Amino acid sequence: MVSFTPTEDQQLLIETIRRFAENDVRPTAHEHDEASEPNPDALKVGWQMGLIPSALPEELGGFGEMSAVTGVLALEELAFGELATAMHLMTPALFAYPVTLFGTAEQRENLLPMFLEEDFAPATAALLEPGISFDPYSLKTTASPTEQGFVLNGIKAYVPLADSATHILVYARNTETGNQEAFIVSRDQVEIERREMLMGIRALPTYRLKLHDVTVAPDSRLGGAVGINYQLILDRSNVALAALAVGVARAAYEYAKEYAKQRVQFGKPIAQNQAIAFMLAEMAIEVDATRLMVWEAAWKLDQGEDASKDAYLTRQYANKMVLMVTDSGVQTLGGYGFIREYPAERWLRNGRGFPTFDGLAIV
Amino acid sequence: MAIDFKIPEGILQTRQMVQYIAETTMRPFSRELDENEHQRPTAFVQAVWPILSAQQAQALARIERELESGGTTPVKEKTKERISTHYLSMMYLVEMLSWGDAGIYLCLPSAALGGFAIEAVGTPEQKLRFLRRFAEGEPSWGAMAMTEPNAGSDTSAIQTTAVFDEETQEWVLNGEKIFCTSGGLALNEGDGLVMVWATVDRNAGRSGMKLFVVEAGTPGVTVVKAEKKHGIRASDTVAISFNNARIPADNILGSPEVKEGKSGKGFKGAMATFDASRPLVAASALGIGRAAVEFVKEKLAEEGIEIPYGAPYHKLTAVQRDVMEMEAQLKAAHLLTLRSIAMLDEKISNPLEASMAKVKAGKAITWITQKAVELLGPLGYSREVLVEKWMRDGKINDIYEGTGQINTLIVARRILDYTRTELA
Numbered sequence: 001m002v003s004f005t006p007t008e009d010q011q012l013l014i015e016t017i018r019r020f021a022e023n024d025v026r027p028t029a030h031e032h033d034e035a036s037e038p039n040p041d042a043l044k045v046g047w048q049m050g051l052i053p054s055a056l057p058e059e060l061g062g063f064g065e066m067s068a069v070t071g072v073l074a075l076e077e078l079a080f081g082e083l084a085t086a087m088h089l090m091t092p093a094l095f096a097y098p099v100t101l102f103g104t105a106e107q108r109e110n111l112l113p114m115f116l117e118e119d120f121a122p123a124t125a126a127l128l129e130p131g132i133s134f135d136p137y138s139l140k141t142t143a144s145p146t147e148q149g150f151v152l153n154g155i156k157a158y159v160p161l162a163d164s165a166t167h168i169l170v171y172a173r174n175t176e177t178g179n180q181e182a183f184i185v186s187r188d189q190v191e192i193e194r195r196e197m198l199m200g201i202r203a204l205p206t207y208r209l210k211l212h213d214v215t216v217a218p219d220s221r222l223g224g225a226v227g228i229n230y231q232l233i234l235d236r237s238n239v240a241l242a243a244l245a246v247g248v249a250r251a252a253y254e255y256a257k258e259y260a261k262q263r264v265q266f267g268k269p270i271a272q273n274q275a276i277a278f279m280l281a282e283m284a285i286e287v288d289a290t291r292l293m294v295w296e297a298a299w300k301l302d303q304g305e306d307a308s309k310d311a312y313l314t315r316q317y318a319n320k321m322v323l324m325v326t327d328s329g330v331q332t333l334g335g336y337g338f339i340r341e342y343p344a345e346r347w348l349r350n351g352r353g354f355p356t357f358d359g360l361a362i363v
Numbered sequence: 364m365a366i367d368f369k370i371p372e373g374i375l376q377t378r379q380m381v382q383y384i385a386e387t388t389m390r391p392f393s394r395e396l397d398e399n400e401h402q403r404p405t406a407f408v409q410a411v412w413p414i415l416s417a418q419q420a421q422a423l424a425r426i427e428r429e430l431e432s433g434g435t436t437p438v439k440e441k442t443k444e445r446i447s448t449h450y451l452s453m454m455y456l457v458e459m460l461s462w463g464d465a466g467i468y469l470c471l472p473s474a475a476l477g478g479f480a481i482e483a484v485g486t487p488e489q490k491l492r493f494l495r496r497f498a499e500g501e502p503s504w505g506a507m508a509m510t511e512p513n514a515g516s517d518t519s520a521i522q523t524t525a526v527f528d529e530e531t532q533e534w535v536l537n538g539e540k541i542f543c544t545s546g547g548l549a550l551n552e553g554d555g556l557v558m559v560w561a562t563v564d565r566n567a568g569r570s571g572m573k574l575f576v577v578e579a580g581t582p583g584v585t586v587v588k589a590e591k592k593h594g595i596r597a598s599d600t601v602a603i604s605f606n607n608a609r610i611p612a613d614n615i616l617g618s619p620e621v622k623e624g625k626s627g628k629g630f631k632g633a634m635a636t637f638d639a640s641r642p643l644v645a646a647s648a649l650g651i652g653r654a655a656v657e658f659v660k661e662k663l664a665e666e667g668i669e670i671p672y673g674a675p676y677h678k679l680t681a682v683q684r685d686v687m688e689m690e691a692q693l694k695a696a697h698l699l700t701l702r703s704i705a706m707l708d709e710k711i712s713n714p715l716e717a718s719m720a721k722v723k724a725g726k727a728i729t730w731i732t733q734k735a736v737e738l739l740g741p742l743g744y745s746r747e748v749l750v751e752k753w754m755r756d757g758k759i760n761d762i763y764e765g766t767g768q769i770n771t772l773i774v775a776r777r778i779l780d781y782t783r784t785e786l787a
Contacts, residue, residue, distance in 0.1 A: 001371065002451060002705045005364035069366050135675045234673070261779060272786055277775035284778050285699070285719045292698035293691075299368050309672045310694075316676075317691040355676065 004295075010073050017074055020046060021081025029082040032203040033346055038088055039203065046078075046089045047120050052096055060108065061116045066100060068236065068298035071363030072243035076291065079247025083350040084203035086244060087360055091160045094125035095169045097362050098182060098233055102223040111167065111184070125169040125182075126156035126209055127237075127359025136234055136358060139180055141211065143172040143221075150221065152183060152214040158196055160360065162187070162207040169222065170211065171230075171359070180230045182222040189214045200349035231308055233362070238311040239297045240361035242318035245354050246291045249322045252329030252347040253283040260332050276332060283325045290314070290321045298363065319355045326351035368701075370455070371448055378455050384410055385463025390749075393464045396597035397752050401589050403552075404467040404597055412472050412502045419473070420498035423491060430487050450639065450707040454646040454700065461650030465756040466597030468647065469544055470504075473497055476544070477505030477558040479636045480574055484616040493576055496554045503553035503579075507636075508540035508603060509560045516769045518560070519569045523605060525561035527619070532612045534575060536561055536583075536605040544763075546601040547586050555579045557603065558616075567621045574616040583608035594755030634714070639707055640764050641717040645700040645724035648760035652693045652728045655735040655753045659686060662739055682738060689731045696724040715777040718770040725761030725770075732757040 006014065024042040032039045051074055056062025078086035096115045099107055115121045129140050141154025152172055162168060170185045193208040222228050257280050260271035270276045293314040300307035326348040330337035337344045388407040396402055460468035474481065474497050481493055496503045514520040523538025536559065540546075549555030556578045564571035577584055588602040660670065663686070670686050671679070679687070699720040706713035732754040736743040743750045761767045776786050 001367055001369060001446070001448075002701060003364050003367045004702055004705060005366065007365045010365075133675075133677060135678065137673070231673075257778065271779050272781070274772070274775070274786070277779060277781075277786055278771050280778060281722075281771045281774040284774060285723055286695075288702075288719060289695035289699050289723060292702060293694055295366055296368050296694075296698060299366060312672050313687060313691045313694065316687060317695060 004292075006069075006073060010070055013070065014073055014077055016049060017077035018080070020049065021077060025081035025085050029085070029203070030341070030343065030346070033082075033084065034202075034340070036202045036205075038205065039085060042085055043088060043120060046085065051090070052093050052121070053116050055093070056096065056100055056112055056115060057108065060112050062112070066097070068239060068301035068363045069295065072239060072294050072298045075240055075243040075361065075363065076247040076250070076294075079244040080251050081247075082203070083244060083248050084201040086247070087160060087201060088204050090240075090361060092121040092123045093362055094160075094359070095123035095167055096121070097236070098125070098169060098222060098228060101232070102182075102226075102228040104219075104224040104226075106219070107184070107222065107224075114167075122161070122165045123167040123169075124159060124161050124165045125171070125359060126159040126162070127171045128157045128159075128356070130155055130157040130208065134358065137180065139171060139173040141170065141172040142175050143181060143183060144175045146215075148215060149217040150183060150215070152185065152211045152216065154211050155193075156209040156211070158198075158206040158357075158360065159209050160204055160206045162190070162209055163192055163195075163205065168209075179227065182228050182230075182233075183216050184220045184222060185211070185214060185216060189216075198353070200346070200351075200353050235297075235308050235311040236301060237359055237362050238315035239294060239301065239307070240363040241354060241357055242290065242294045242297070242311075242314045243363070244357075244361055245318035245322035245351070246287060246294055248347055248351050249283070249287045249290070249325035252326040252344060252351070253280070253287055255343060255347075256280060256283070256329040256332035259336075270332075279328050279332065283328050286321045286325060290318050293317060301363070315354075322351040322354055323348075370451070374448065374452050374455050377452065378459055381456055381459040382462075385459055389460070389463030389467045392467065393597075393749055393752065394746070396464075396467060398746075400591055400596040401599070402597075403548075404464075404470050407467050408470060408472050408502050415471065415473050416498050416502075419494060423494060423498050426487050426490050430491075447708045450642070450704045451701075453643060454704045457643050457646040458650040458653070461647040462654045463650075464597065465647055465651050465753075465759075466595035468650075469595060469598035470548065472502035472504055472548075472553070474505035474556075476507035476636065476640060477549075477556060477576075479639055480507065480558050480616060481576075483635055484574065489576075489613070489616065493556060496556070501553050504545045504548035504555040506543050506545040506549040506555070506557045508543045508546060508557050510542040511539060512541055516766065519572065521560055521562055521572065522565065523559065523561040524565065525563050525573060525575055525615075527563070527612070528609070531609070533609045534612065534615065536575065536577070536608040536610065539587075539602065539604050541588075541602045542590070542763075543601050543603055545599050546603050547589055547599040550579050550584060550586055550603070553579070557584075559605070563619060564621050570622050573619060575610060576614040576616065577605075577608065577610055578614075581608050581610060593758060594752065595759050637764060638712075638714050638717045641721040641770070642700050642703040642707065642713075644760055644764045645696065645703070645720040648724040648728035648757060649693065649697050649700060651753050651757045651760070652689075652696070652724075652731045655732045655750060655757070656686070656689050656693060658748070658750060658753075659689070659735045659738055662742065685734055685738060689734060692727040692731055696720070696727040699723050715774060718765070718773040718777070721765065722767050722770045722774060725767045728757040729761050 024045045028039055054063040055066040058064035099111050143150045143152050165187050168185045170183045174181050191210040193210050196206040260276050261269050263270045297307050297310040297314045329344045330348050333344050336342050388410045511521050525534045525536050528535055549557050556576055559575045559577050562571040563573055583606045585604050586601045587604045590600040670683055703713050703716040703720040735750050736754050
C-alpha cells in the first residue's frame with residue numbers, strides 16, 4: 001500500500017537527529033570548516049545516538065534493524081546539520097555494515113563488538129582511487145592471491161579518518177578472478193601519504209593511502225571463500241550518498257527561503273519577485289523529487305529487490321540536484337552568498353563533491 | 364504507517380487489461396487519428412464504454428442506497444475507515460491510456476472533468492440527475508468550460524454571465540468559452556453535458572463565479588469552432604457560444620449566493636478540482652514519457668547501443684547519458700505525482716504537492732519527448748513512427764490545467780506562505 005509516512009520510531013529518530021543538528025552541529029559548523037578540524041563534542045553526542053549499533057546483529061548486542069529506509073531518513077537529517085560531521089559520524093559504518101552483511105561468523109564475532117562500545121569505533125573503508133578515470137568495476141588496487149593469503153598493492157584516495165583508524169576495509173581487484181573484493185587491513189600495514197586537501201567537507205579528515213606489498217592472511221578476505229556482494233555495497237552506497245545530498249540541498253533551500261523573505265530591496269522582500277520565488281520553487285520541487293527517489297530505492301533494498309538501477313540513477317540525479325540547489329542558494333543571497341561567514345557557499349562547496357564521493361557513505 | 368511503494372495487485376492487474384485496450388484500440392489508430400484531425404476514435408470508445416458505464420452505474424446505485432437510508436449509513440463509515448485507492452487506480456489508468464495515445468485518452472466517454480465538479484459540489488439528487496447518462500444507453504461525454512478569450516490563467520476575469528429569470532425560474536447564459544476539451548463530443552454527440560463557469564455578478568470577482576450544468580440540446584448553445592492543434596489532435600477542443608441559453612434553476616452547482624469580499628464556494632470548488640485534475644494531467648504526461656523512453660531504448664538496442672547502468676560517468680557516451688537522464692526525470696516526475704495522488708486517497712489537502720507534480724511532469728515530459736526526437740535522428744523526426752507525435756502530444760501537459768509557470772507561482776506562494784497580492 002503506497003504511503004509516504006515514516007513509522008513512529010523513524011519520526012522519533014528524525015526529531016532526535018534534527019535536535020542534534022540544531023544544537024550540537026550547526027552552531028559551530030563554520031568554525032570547524034574554517035579550521036579543517038572535526039568537532040569532538042558534537043561527535044561524542046552523535047555517537048551516543050547509537051545509529052550504527054541499531055543496525056548491527058542482535059546476537060552481538062545490536063538491534064538488528066539494518067533498514068535502508070531508516071538509514072536514509074537518518075542521513076538526510078545528519079547532512080542537514082553538516083555534511084562533514086554526518087560523514088564522520090557514519091564512517092565506522094563503512095566498515096561495520098559490509099562486515100554485518102557479508103562477514104563470516106568469525107569475522108562478525110571478532111570485528112563487530114567494537115562498534116557497540118561507548119567510544120567512537122576507529123574503523124573506515126577505502127574504495128575511491130586517485131585520477132580522473134576511477135571505475136568501481138575495475139579497481140587499480142590489486143589483491144594477488146599467494147600461498148600465504150593475498151598481497152595488496154595500490155593507492156586509495158579520500159579515505160576518511162584513516163590516520164586514527166585501527167581497521168581499514170580495502171576494496172581491491174582480485175588479479176586471479178578479476179572480481180572486486182574487500183580485505184580487512186590493519187592501520188599499521190598501510191602508509192598514509194598525506195591528508196587530502198579538499199574544496200569542501202573540510203572538517204572531515206580524509207587521507208591518501210598507499211598499499212605497497214601489503215600481505216594479509218586468507219581470512220582477511222571479507223566473507224571468506226564466498227566473498228561479498230560487491231554490487232549491493234555499491235547500491236547501498238549510492239542510495240546513502242543521494243540521501244546526504246538531499247540533506248545538504250534542503251539546508252541550502254531552507255536558508256535561502258528564509259533569507260529571501262527577510263532581505264528587503266526596492267521596498268519589499270526579494271522573495272516577492274518571481275525571479276527569486278521561482279528559483280525557490282524549483283529548489284523545493286527538486287529536493288522533494290530526489291528525496292522520493294531516495295526513499296523508493298531504499299525501500300527496494302529493504303524489500304530485497306534489485307535496486308541497482310534505481311540507486312544508480314538516483315545518485316546521478318542527486319549529484320545534479322544538489323549542485324543546482326546549493327548554487328541557487330548562493331545566488332539568492334547575492335554578495336552575501338559569496339561571503340564565508342554565511343553558510344551558503346559552504347553548502348555549495350560540499351554539494352559539488354557528491355559525484356566524486358564514491359564509497360564515502362553506506363546504509 | 365510506514366514508507367511503502369507497493370502498488371496493490373488489483374491495480375496492476377487492471378493495468379494489464381488497460382494495456383491490452385491501449386495496444387488494440389489506441390496505438391493502431393494513433394497515426395490515422397493524428398493525420399485526420401477531428402475524426403472520432405470509434406474503436407476505443409466502443410471498447411471502453413461498457414466498462415465505464417458499468418462503473419458509473421455502480422457509483423449511482425451507491426448514491427441511491429445512501430439516499431434511501433437517509434444519508435449517513437454505516438456503509439459509508441465503513442468505506443471511510445480503510446484508505447481508498449480510487450485516485451491511485453485512476454493514476455495508473457490514465458498513465459497507461461496515455462501510453463496508448465494521449466489524444467484518444469481524452470475522448471474517454473465519461474463525465475471527465477465535469478464529473479469531478481459534480482462529485483465535489485453537487486447534491487445527491489444532482490449527481491443522480493446529471494450522471495445517469497454516463498451509466499446507460501449510448502456513449503456520452505462530459506466537459507468543462509472555464510477559459511475565455513480574455514480569461515486564461517486569470518480565471519477570475521471570466522465575462523460569461525448567468526442571470527436568473529424570476530419569471531421562468533431559469534438561468535440565462537450569455538458569453539463565449541474556448542479551449543473546451545471534449546466540448547463537441549459533449550454537445551453534439553450523445554446526451555452529454557458541459558459544466559460552464561459564469562459570473563452572476565461581474566463586479567463581484569471570484570465570489571461571483573458559479574458553475575452551471577448545460578445539457579446537450581439546450582437552445583442557444585452552439586459549438587462555433589473546432590481547434591486545430593499542435594498535438595493531441597484526436598482530442599476534441601472547441602469554442603462554444605452561449606446566446607440567451609436557458610437552463611433550469613437547479614442546474615447550478617453550489618449556492619447562487621454572492622458573498623462580499625471573499626472567494627465563493629464556487630471558485631474554491633473550481634480550485635479544489637485542480638487538486639485532483641493536476642496530478643492526473645501529470646499522470647498522462649508520465650504515460651507519454653514512458654512510451655518515448657521505451658521506444659528510444661528499443662531503437663538504440665537494435666543498433667547495438669545498450670545503457671550501462673552503474674558505469675562511471677566518464678565512460679558514458681552523450682547518448683547514454685541522455686537516456687539515463689530521461690529515465691531519471693521520468694522517475695522524479697512519477698514519484699511527485701504518486702505522492703500527490705496518495706494524498707488525495709488519504710484525503711489530505713494537496714494543492715502544493717499537486718502543483719509540484721504538475722510543474723515537474725510538464726517540464727520533464729516536454730524535455731524527454733523533445734530529446735527522443737533528437738536522439739533518433741531522421742527516424743525521430745519522421746511521421747512514419749510516433750515519436751514526433753508524442754513530442755507534440757506531450758507539450759500540452761505543460762500547458763493545460765495551469766501552465767508550468769502558473770503552477771510554479773502556486774508552489775512559490777505556498778512554500779513562502781504568501782498571498783496572491785504578496786506574490787503576484
